[in-house]
Amino acid sequence: MCEDRQSRRRRDPAATRTALLRAAGELFAERGFDQTTVREVASRAEVNQALLFRYFGSKQELFAEVLSHNSEALLDGGSPEELPRRILESVLSEHVGAGTEHTLVALLRSFSDERAARLLRDELGGAYAERLARFTDAPDAELRADLVLAWFFGVGMMRSVLRKSPLAEAPTEVVVDHLMRAVSLLLEKNSPTGGDED
Amino acid sequence: MCEDRQSRRRRDPAATRTALLRAAGELFAERGFDQTTVREVASRAEVNQALLFRYFGSKQELFAEVLSHNSEALLDGGSPEELPRRILESVLSEHVGAGTEHTLVALLRSFSDERAARLLRDELGGAYAERLARFTDAPDAELRADLVLAWFFGVGMMRSVLRKSPLAEAPTEVVVDHLMRAVSLLLEKNSPTGGDED
């Protein structure tokens, strides 16, 4: 740090792009899409704000890039049985600004933006729900999956966005434990349906 | 309707105030605090936008007034046993713009606003969680209550704000049924704790 990058480290387009993406990812997660300005992003990245438009075209496209860049990691890898736990842990990961897991927080803060809402509902939500639905053979499996997903998102919202006590301070394992127990009731095989099924 | 109110029905401050509150309530629920402009509110209320500031001082105060005006109905009335179901139904009430039940939707869309977040977390959330916690005697009753509340809010978000299928289209009773069954697992008396309690 504190190298004289004023005139030295200039002209590094890859680093500039990365810095912008990083800063944008952090700020979108911290404040949401609306509340983040391109000037803030450029400032945190220590980059001239005109470059943001040179590299990404618009604030929306930058947002989309941040999301697609980060959301892949949420869906891939790991065994299917671990999926609920993995979604949960990504939702519960506390400290925003660390790596790439805070995409969900960014989305939960930004669904006033149409694109963010679509992504949360259709792409990410759709993929999660589809996989969760496989855990049960109940006739309304998809609805049950949606309910589970809604829970995960709701917990993420209350914990990471709103930071409500005591939920925000509870150890991750305790929260996961409670949730998984209730979820298994909704998603168990040979589920004895309550009676309603349409 | 269609009376020549241009010059007739003027000079009715009470009606003007009410019209502004109504329009604001609808728009905040439809678009959230950030995405709603004072010009839109005034326009929907068919009122000059300067009057909005005469009557309410600022957009923030108008928002606060809308919320306090509507949120009382959410907490009062009904027996304690019905509380979870009542919260749920207010969260699940589909059509925004009807009466006063869409306060929660407005809040869920607006928590980028600091005041909305505080209200959702501390006042409304706090009151709900406290009451929900009374349903169980588990040592971590408050955490369990938060988890239940997070679920309700999450379901409200997915259903009323994001409108994800099939959750958005599912009959209210079916959703309530599923939720109540899982909730009773978390909030039952003499709950056999999993082992963790801090």
Next chain:
DNA sequence: GCGAGTAGTAAGCAGCTGCTTACTTGTCGT
């Protein structure tokens, strides 16, 4: 009828937003 006070109006201000443009400066192939 008439002055007073207030509901209602039109116009506009300062500040911020996303985005652009005209320009300078560094880098690299030749």
Next chain:
DNA sequence: ACGACAAGTAAGCAGCTGCTTACTACTCGC
């Protein structure tokens, strides 16, 4: 060494935001 092109910069634009101000005109007590 130098010319060309790309990376980086400063300044500014149009549009919108919440909010204000200077004004008109209605209503009501007298």
